[in-house]
Amino acid sequence: MQPIFNTVGIVGTGAMGRGIAQMAAQAGSHVMLFDVQPGSAEAARATLEGTWRTLLAKGKIDESRLESYLGRLQVAESVPALAPCGLVVEAVVERLDVKQRLFAELEDIVQPTAVLATNTSSLSVTSIAAVLKRPSQLAGYHFFNPVPLMRVVEVIAGLKTSSIVCQQLADYTRQFGHTPVTAQDTPGFIVNHAGRGYGTEALRVAGERVADFATIDRILKDQMGFRLGPFELMDLTALDVSHPVMESIYRQYYDEPRYRPSVITAQRLAGGVVGKKVGEGFYKYEAGVAQVPPEPAVPVVAELPPVWVSPKAARRAELYQLLKNLGASIETGAAPSSHALILVAPLGLDVTTLVAVERLDPTRTLGIDMMLEDAATKRRVLATNPATRPDMRDAAHALFARDGKPVSVIRDSGGFVTQRVVATIVNIAADMCQQGICTPADLDVAVTLGLGYPMGPLAMGDRIGPTNVLEVLFNMQTVYGDTRYRPSPWLRRRGALGLSLTHEEG
Numbered sequence: 001m002q003p004i005f006n007t008v009g010i011v012g013t014g015a016m017g018r019g020i021a022q023m024a025a026q027a028g029s030h031v032m033l034f035d036v037q038p039g040s041a042e043a044a045r046a047t048l049e050g051t052w053r054t055l056l057a058k059g060k061i062d063e064s065r066l067e068s069y070l071g072r073l074q075v076a077e078s079v080p081a082l083a084p085c086g087l088v089v090e091a092v093v094e095r096l097d098v099k100q101r102l103f104a105e106l107e108d109i110v111q112p113t114a115v116l117a118t119n120t121s122s123l124s125v126t127s128i129a130a131v132l133k134r135p136s137q138l139a140g141y142h143f144f145n146p147v148p149l150m151r152v153v154e155v156i157a158g159l160k161t162s163s164i165v166c167q168q169l170a171d172y173t174r175q176f177g178h179t180p181v182t183a184q185d186t187p188g189f190i191v192n193h194a195g196r197g198y199g200t201e202a203l204r205v206a207g208e209r210v211a212d213f214a215t216i217d218r219i220l221k222d223q224m225g226f227r228l229g230p231f232e233l234m235d236l237t238a239l240d241v242s243h244p245v246m247e248s249i250y251r252q253y254y255d256e257p258r259y260r261p262s263v264i265t266a267q268r269l270a271g272g273v274v275g276k277k278v279g280e281g282f283y284k285y286e287a288g289v290a291q292v293p294p295e296p297a298v299p300v301v302a303e304l305p306p307v308w309v310s311p312k313a314a315r316r317a318e319l320y321q322l323l324k325n326l327g328a329s330i331e332t333g334a335a336p337s338s339h340a341l342i343l344v345a346p347l348g349l350d351v352t353t354l355v356a357v358e359r360l361d362p363t364r365t366l367g368i369d370m371m372l373e374d375a376a377t378k379r380r381v382l383a384t385n386p387a388t389r390p391d392m393r394d395a396a397h398a399l400f401a402r403d404g405k406p407v408s409v410i411r412d413s414g415g416f417v418t419q420r421v422v423a424t425i426v427n428i429a430a431d432m433c434q435q436g437i438c439t440p441a442d443l444d445v446a447v448t449l450g451l452g453y454p455m456g457p458l459a460m461g462d463r464i465g466p467t468n469v470l471e472v473l474f475n476m477q478t479v480y481g482d483t484r485y486r487p488s489p490w491l492r493r494r495g496a497l498g499l500s501l502t503h504e505e506g
Contacts, residue, residue: 003028004172005115009082010034011102012091013044016119019147020089022048023176025072032085034076041075048073083109087172089141091119099123100131107132115165117141121192122248125158125185135160141169142189144450151178152449154189179449181442187252190438191450192245194457196259197425200246202230203262205417211410213282214293216417219408222379223372223418225454230421232290235281239265239274257484258428296409298401299394304328307399308336310358313345314468315370322374326402336364341392341399345370347468348415348423348475351385362387366396369416371464371472380405385412414479415472422460423472423485429457430491430501440502458501466495 008024010017013035021044025031033041052069055061061069076082079102088106092098103116110116116138118128129135140156153173155166166182173180183189188196202216211219217229234242246261253259268274268281275281276288283290306329309319323330336342342365344354351367354360367383374380380400384393393409401407410417429447433440444456453460461469470487477485487495494501 001028001175003175004168005029005085005087007032007085007087009076009085009088010091011079011082011088011106012093012119013040014091015145016143016147017089017091018044018047019145020091020119020143021073022051022148023178025069027172027175028072029087030072030074032074032076032082034079034082045073045075079105080109082106083111085110085114087115087117089117089119094120094122096123096127099128103128103138104131107134107137112137115139115168117169119143122188122245124187125156125161129158129160136162137165139165139169140183140185140189142191144191150450152191152446153178153180154191154446155180155182156185156189157182158185179445181438181446183438183442183446184436186435186437188245188249190432190443190446193249193432193437194425194429194443194447195451196246196249197428197457198226198421198451199230199234199242200259200262201421201424202417203264205413205420206231207262207264208413209411210413211408211417212293215408215410218295218406219379219381219410219417220421222406223369223377223381224422224460227452227454231282234265235275235283235285235290237275238277239269239281243269257482258424258431260484295406298407299398301391301395301398304395304399305339305341305392306331306337308333308340308342310342310344310354310360312354312358313343313370314347315345315373318373319343319345319368319370323399326399328399336361340364341366341395343368343396346415346475347371348419348472348479350414350479351383351412353479355385355387363389364392366393367412367416368396368400369418371416371419371422371468378405380407381416381418382407382409383412383416384409414476419472420476422464423469423476425457426461426464426469426501427473427485427488427491430461430488430494433458434488434490440504444502456502461491461501466491466499466501470495 008029009032010021011034013033021031033044035041052066056066082088118140125140129138139161142154144150155169157166170180213231217231220226220229243265250259250261273280276285279285307323308331331340342360344367346354355362355365362385369381382396397407397409440458444458447453448456473485473487
């Protein structure tokens, strides 16, 4: 297949530049490598040769293909040498002035029809293009590291970017075998914007001492299927990378409460405790392996009390069946006996609020997270309130661990860990759709491929039920009195009409 761009220039030959060059050469383009650092472009060419020789040794490519790839790589000695390029992609330092100077120079060298693309992850494409005579020819072309493995690419239109340019970049992405998603020029584009909810809300949970880092990670992995917990993820990306992104998006959205960073990460960044690469982050690392504290042992309880379930509990029938399967003695009266363990199953509310509203005995009351059906999770989560007796806490833990499924017991908060984090993720995604940043389909594809979530944010909302997500958000807004939990109008409309969140509007 003839590549859309016969000759492609890559400016900046670090990890991102090398990855983009690899995909361009494999797509059939002649690739010119340029870097201002002497010897860097030559080193990048040698690295790519090593990558392809590894693929040859593994039988992934043959000798003729290796030779054709290598024959398409050329080192450019200067920026003017990039004149023949139909596409130039920059992957240089994230500084607006540097990128503006580079593109202003390139614009005077390449043909007027040539496409200029910035791999920026945080700067405005419109601002980069503002100094150009032909801003219509510049677009955002955001790859993820490592480029060959991260198979999603964001194509971003600046305010004056030609739609033809975006279409060319999207089609070229498909020639790589990657998936293009198109986005408007807004802070964080799609992936970095949609990813705000996971870490920031988990940090709020930790900051309220609802649970420790390891417990929060276990809950989100085992209940919702995330591959990495938020604190494992932040340790992997490192806080010197992730915290500035949190602050940047927060400031670019004029201190929007949904994106508010945490003092926890600010303090750890200041102290140099940034993650795995330095041997210590939210976890300590020995030989690169996280030292995760063991889970608390299941309490040994000689005799379990009978259990009474609130009439207002979420999934009440399912909870009764679960208790029956676990061999619990179940009370079905209008009120609990004086020695019963009392269970509530709130959506977004704290256990304390339900105790007060339903006039329950707080010393015997715990909450259980029933937002998802029990069979779909690998962990159960219980929540105490400030007055819960230790014997009742231990009895509930022992009961729900009877079949071997892990149980986490957390402190009271507005909404359980998974409820809070997932509702926040869904709400931010819905707000992105409200703003027209991208289509619902592109949003879910971008997040699934770019962040490795078990499903896209909107699919998560459909999985839980839009009305359940709304109930969690409305209740959390009541508990916290904080606008960061205000539901997106886009989400409210779909909840009111019973529409799927992944439904495309006509």
